[in-house]
Amino acid sequence: MSNEVFQLFAEGFWNTLWMSLASFAVALVLGAILAMMHVSPAPPARWAAQVYTAIFRNTPLLVVLVVFYFGLPKVGVSFEYSWQWALIVLSLYTSAFVGETLRAGINSISLGQAEAARSIGLTFGQSLRHVILPQAFRTVVPPVGTLYTALVKNTALTLILGFQELSAKTEDMINQDKAPVWVVVVGICACYLIINLPTSWFIHRAEKRAAFAR
Amino acid sequence: MSNQHSTVLFDALGPKGRRKVALYSALSALVVLGALAWAAVTLNGEGFFDQQRWVDALDQLIVENTYIPGLLNTLEAAGIGCVGAVVLGALVGFGRVSRFKAVRFLASVYVQFFRAMPVLLLIWIPFTVLNHLGTDINGLWYVVVGLAVYNGAVLAEILRSGVNALPAGQAAAGHAIGLTHGQVTRLIIFPQAFRNMLPAVLAQLVVLLKDTALGYIVTYPELLKMSYQTAGSYPNSFLQVLLVAATMYFVVAYALSKVVSLIDKRMRRKVARPAKAAAVPVAADVDTGA
Numbered sequence: 001m002s003n004e005v006f007q008l009f010a011e012g013f014w015n016t017l018w019m020s021l022a023s024f025a026v027a028l029v030l031g032a033i034l035a036m037m038h039v040s041p042a043p044p045a046r047w048a049a050q051v052y053t054a055i056f057r058n059t060p061l062l063v064v065l066v067v068f069y070f071g072l073p074k075v076g077v078s079f080e081y082s083w084q085w086a087l088i089v090l091s092l093y094t095s096a097f098v099g100e101t102l103r104a105g106i107n108s109i110s111l112g113q114a115e116a117a118r119s120i121g122l123t124f125g126q127s128l129r130h131v132i133l134p135q136a137f138r139t140v141v142p143p144v145g146t147l148y149t150a151l152v153k154n155t156a157l158t159l160i161l162g163f164q165e166l167s168a169k170t171e172d173m174i175n176q177d178k179a180p181v182w183v184v185v186v187g188i189c190a191c192y193l194i195i196n197l198p199t200s201w202f203i204h205r206a207e208k209r210a211a212f213a214r
Numbered sequence: 215m216s217n218q219h220s221t222v223l224f225d226a227l228g229p230k231g232r233r234k235v236a237l238y239s240a241l242s243a244l245v246v247l248g249a250l251a252w253a254a255v256t257l258n259g260e261g262f263f264d265q266q267r268w269v270d271a272l273d274q275l276i277v278e279n280t281y282i283p284g285l286l287n288t289l290e291a292a293g294i295g296c297v298g299a300v301v302l303g304a305l306v307g308f309g310r311v312s313r314f315k316a317v318r319f320l321a322s323v324y325v326q327f328f329r330a331m332p333v334l335l336l337i338w339i340p341f342t343v344l345n346h347l348g349t350d351i352n353g354l355w356y357v358v359v360g361l362a363v364y365n366g367a368v369l370a371e372i373l374r375s376g377v378n379a380l381p382a383g384q385a386a387a388g389h390a391i392g393l394t395h396g397q398v399t400r401l402i403i404f405p406q407a408f409r410n411m412l413p414a415v416l417a418q419l420v421v422l423l424k425d426t427a428l429g430y431i432v433t434y435p436e437l438l439k440m441s442y443q444t445a446g447s448y449p450n451s452f453l454q455v456l457l458v459a460a461t462m463y464f465v466v467a468y469a470l471s472k473v474v475s476l477i478d479k480r481m482r483r484k485v486a487r488p489a490k491a492a493a494v495p496v497a498a499d500v501d502t503g504a
Binding site for chain 2: 039040041042043044045047048054055057058059060062063064066067070071072074075076106107109111113114115118124128132149152153154155156157159160167170171174175181185188189192193196197200
């Protein structure tokens with residue numbers, strides 16, 4: 001593999017990796033806020049979270065990308081770089097799924113746990129910190145990990161914005177005959193496997209641990 | 215999560231608590247409405263709500279030549295893709311739970327590999343490579359094959375977990391009364407696994423439908439591609455045309471996922487549970503039903 005091809009792969013790999021990690025970090029924060037809104041006793045907060053979640057869960061990511069990137073500048077919302085759009089759309093989209101997962105995690109704890117915590121006199125904050133969240137956390141780690149692998153794959157869609165991640169690099173390499181096709185195909189598959197296989201292994205381990213802990 | 219019941223987080227509220235919640239409700243309603251109003255005013259300033267823009271975007275010409283054919287193409291790709299994915303998923307899925315180690319291994323390599331790949335790549339690498347070599351195939355087939363191969367892997371995994379979720383006693387009981395392996399699979403395991411996994415399979419097929427939007431990349435004229443092209447020739451209604459298309463996707467996917475969750479609720483009652491879970495069936499149902 002020539003040096004230039006390696007350079008292209010490395011660039012694409014790095015861009016995919018940092019974009020997925022950065023948008024995942026933002027999505028976790030937004031998702032946590034959404035989850036709080038989901039379980040809030042105030043109905044308007046719940047409704048807002050439900051509408052947000054329904055919209056992003058039922059619209060294809062590519063459609064969201066196209067509407068945001070090509071459509072929003074028409075109403076005066078624009079950013080200079082395509083990575084900004086990629087980051088915004090990926091985090092907004094993923095946060096809907098994170099919120100749902102966290103909500104399901106909180107709801108998966110049986111009522112008795114919470115009632116027991118309150119009946120021994122723990123305050124709201126204490127029962128959350130010592131009883132509910134530790135259990136919820138263990139339950140949600142595997143599904144949240146799965147969301148990360150999905151996000152890595154979704155990052156590929158940002159090539160339509162011209163963001164130079166792995167899949168965009170492949171097109172360049174194939175179309176400009178920089179390397180034999182098979183080298184490019186094997187290389188790109190290897191890159192995605194390098195990111196995703198360790199993640200799924202970690203998820204698998206976390207699943208087993210969560211199963212033992214009950 | 216009504217205020218009359220206690221939940222994981224809150225006890226049933228007393229009069230003071232209810233007043234507090236009413237106050238927070240009013241506050242959060244104000245925040246939500248405020249954000250919406252701000253967005254509306256901003257958009258209005260940019261002429262987003264100009265009547266003409268929406269009338270143009272919903273013009274009969276566009277409806278007949280863009281939205282409807284686009285949606286039909288989307289549904290066609292989704293339909294063929296679903297059939298392919300289910301066939302592949304069944305083949306590989308049964309490979310995953312096969313008695314033979316080699317078959318299990320091959321099936322698991324298939325699943326691991328394709329689940330780690332972006333669907334986009336599976337549609338797009340064949341497209342780029344074949345285009346580069348100068349072969350011209352209808353874009354539909356790139357979409358269908360890519361989606362079938364990827365979702366086949368996902369469905370295979372669903373099938374495997376559907377089979378594995380059954381208590382081991384089910385198969386053991388079948389063998390004990392003298393059924394052959396094939397009979398156990400056909401008469402005992404599969405019917406129950408089918409009920410177990412049907413909701414997950416249907417949910418995945420809805421995802422497949424949404425993913426047909428990737429046809430945009432291989433210039434298959436599905437809803438997104440056609441709307442994007444049309445939008446290009448209506449500079450004043452550009453965003454509006456795209457939003458109509460997005461709404462169509464939303465309506466189809468939302469309706470289908472509601473149907474799936476209905477089926478999910480009905481199917482839940484009919485499958486054998488492990489002995490441990492069976493001791494507390496009520497709690498398990500309450501958690502998932504909420």
